[in-house]
Amino acid sequence: MTAPTPAIEVRGLEKSYGRRRVLEGIDLTVHEGEALVILGGSGSGKSTLLRCLVGLERPDAGAVSLLGRDIFTAAPRELADLRQRIGMAFQSGALFGSMTVAENLELPLVEFSHLPESTRRIIVRIKLALVGLEGTEALRPSQLSGGMKKRAAFARAMALDPEILFFDEPSAGLDPVTAAGLDRLLLSLRDVFGATLVVVTHELNSAFAIADRIALIHAGSVLITGTPDELRACQNPIVRRFLDREAEPGPEHEGRLRELILGSEAPDG
Amino acid sequence: MPTGLAVRAQALLWEQLAETGRMWRLAVAAGRQAVAGPFRGQPFRWRATIAQLIRVGNQSLSLVALIAALIGIILALQSAYQLRQLGATHLVANLVAVSVTRELAPLMTAILVAGRAGSAIAAELGTMKVSEEIDALEVIGLDPVDFLVIPRLVALLVAVPCLTLFADLIGILGGCLAGVAALGLSAGAYTADSLSALVLEDIFGGVIKAIVFGGIIGLVACQRGLGTRGGADEVGRSTTTTVVRSIVLIIAADLFVTAVLFVR
Numbered sequence: 001m002t003a004p005t006p007a008i009e010v011r012g013l014e015k016s017y018g019r020r021r022v023l024e025g026i027d028l029t030v031h032e033g034e035a036l037v038i039l040g041g042s043g044s045g046k047s048t049l050l051r052c053l054v055g056l057e058r059p060d061a062g063a064v065s066l067l068g069r070d071i072f073t074a075a076p077r078e079l080a081d082l083r084q085r086i087g088m089a090f091q092s093g094a095l096f097g098s099m100t101v102a103e104n105l106e107l108p109l110v111e112f113s114h115l116p117e118s119t120r121r122i123i124v125r126i127k128l129a130l131v132g133l134e135g136t137e138a139l140r141p142s143q144l145s146g147g148m149k150k151r152a153a154f155a156r157a158m159a160l161d162p163e164i165l166f167f168d169e170p171s172a173g174l175d176p177v178t179a180a181g182l183d184r185l186l187l188s189l190r191d192v193f194g195a196t197l198v199v200v201t202h203e204l205n206s207a208f209a210i211a212d213r214i215a216l217i218h219a220g221s222v223l224i225t226g227t228p229d230e231l232r233a234c235q236n237p238i239v240r241r242f243l244d245r246e247a248e249p250g251p252e253h254e255g256r257l258r259e260l261i262l263g264s265e266a267p268d269g
Numbered sequence: 270m271p272t273g274l275a276v277r278a279q280a281l282l283w284e285q286l287a288e289t290g291r292m293w294r295l296a297v298a299a300g301r302q303a304v305a306g307p308f309r310g311q312p313f314r315w316r317a318t319i320a321q322l323i324r325v326g327n328q329s330l331s332l333v334a335l336i337a338a339l340i341g342i343i344l345a346l347q348s349a350y351q352l353r354q355l356g357a358t359h360l361v362a363n364l365v366a367v368s369v370t371r372e373l374a375p376l377m378t379a380i381l382v383a384g385r386a387g388s389a390i391a392a393e394l395g396t397m398k399v400s401e402e403i404d405a406l407e408v409i410g411l412d413p414v415d416f417l418v419i420p421r422l423v424a425l426l427v428a429v430p431c432l433t434l435f436a437d438l439i440g441i442l443g444g445c446l447a448g449v450a451a452l453g454l455s456a457g458a459y460t461a462d463s464l465s466a467l468v469l470e471d472i473f474g475g476v477i478k479a480i481v482f483g484g485i486i487g488l489v490a491c492q493r494g495l496g497t498r499g500g501a502d503e504v505g506r507s508t509t510t511t512v513v514r515s516i517v518l519i520i521a522a523d524l525f526v527t528a529v530l531f532v533r
Contacts, residue, residue: 051404055408056407056408083410087408088405090404091401092401094400094401094402094404096405097396097402098393107409108409108410111409111410111411156405
């Protein structure tokens with residue numbers, strides 16, 4: 001992959017909440033048209049990284065540039081233009097509860113395009129069909145299932161045909177069949193739109209199914225970046241532990257558990 | 270523990286000051302956006318504002334009517350008790366008209382709107398915050414102040430004075446009802462007395478108070494709603510805090526406006 005300008009470039013990103021260091025110098029490059037998965041456990045800093053990438057969180061140090069423009073030094077106008085070229089699907093969907101599904105999708109079009117209502121309706125119908133939600137226009141988000149909410153959120157993120165799409169935990173909290181369906185949907189959306197994909201997840205199956213490249217985040221920094229195959233071959237103990245789903249080694253963990261469950265007079269095994 | 274109490278009191282004071290600071294920042298941001306927005310291609314959101322206005326009105330109108338009528342009746346009965354000793358029962362009309370328009374209508378209306386509409390706004394924005402809807406707005410490129418705060422704030426700035434004028438009317442009618450039914454006054458004389466007792470300044474003063482109160486409710490509710498952190502239980506907390514803080518600030522502002530407008 002040797003695209004001329006990377007879609008996303010992150011340099012030396014640092015962020016602390018109070019005394020807790022969440023990001024400790026993240027460097028990351030995402031090429032145009034690539035599907036990058038940011039993989040990491042709970043508390044690894046991957047969600048904070050994503051929030052910095054889309055400008056929801058201001059880092060303490062470092063720079064993020066999207067499509068060649070630094071988002072933290074850009075003028076408000078420039079940032080607003082840039083925001084229309086990216087889309088984001090939130091973990092729980094974050095659909096506006098006071099609006100119908102169609103109104104949710106239409107909102108970016110109403111605000112940022114000068115399309116007449118009839119055209120907007122057609123676009124909404126096409127986007128809903130793309131994510132397999134035909135006929136849900138008039139429903140409220142509260143009437144949708146978890147998987148449908150995520151699909152609708154995908155559709156809203158794509159309303160303005162963005163060049164970069166961000167997904168926060170797209171398959172978390174769903175049954176395996178629905179999750180696999182969403183993974184497939186993500187890839188087909190990428191193929192249809194040719195957009196750059198950034199997916200944050202802690203689910204290994206999804207990560208390996210979607211990714212061109214995976215960046216594994218651990219304790220606030222990028223441990224390794226590579227293709228799924230490179231990751232599988234990696235011998236770094238932390239990477240292995242994550243991929244093999246082993247628990248963090250804790251002091252006398254198992255003995256303590258047994259003691260708690262069976263009481264202290266439990267026979268030694 | 271006196272030291273523990275002092276520490277708690279200090280923490281509480283700092284927290285309240287910080288919240289007040291955040292409220293002012295929101296007020297400045299909203300004011301700036303409302304003035305500068307139209308020049309940056311972000312016209313005033315009439316439609317959303319009118320929708321909010323209708324919502325606030327619907328939520329509070331019947332409640333305000335009921336309470337204003339009751340207050341008018343109570344005020345007439347209570348003042349009659351004192352005025353009768355002076356043989357001046359006919360002054361009940363004057364007393365009710367002046368107290369209702371200057372003080373009770375704006376105050377009671379604002380407290381009711383804080384409890385009804387202010388809490389609803391805080392709950393709505395708080396829910397949006399904890400379910401990432403506010404973040405989604407920002408990523409889409411919509412400013413929550415422009416999109417959510419200004420329509421609600423403007424709706425309250427308009428609704429509270431309108432509801433107050435309505436409460437003026439109902440309160441005086443309530444007093445009239447008590448005067449006719451319990452004090453043996455004639456409806457015609459009561460109305461005439463009320464009208465002659467009132468000067469425009471009384472009504473205007475009440476309306477100015479109501480505008481100030483509306484602004485307080487809007488700012489407290491929006492600031493607390495958008496400032497919600499964490500989960501669903503925090504939404505409940507934001508809602509209660511909004512009502513309590515609104516009422517405290519309303520009464521404090523009432524004293525201030527009364528001192529400026531009516532005392533000389």
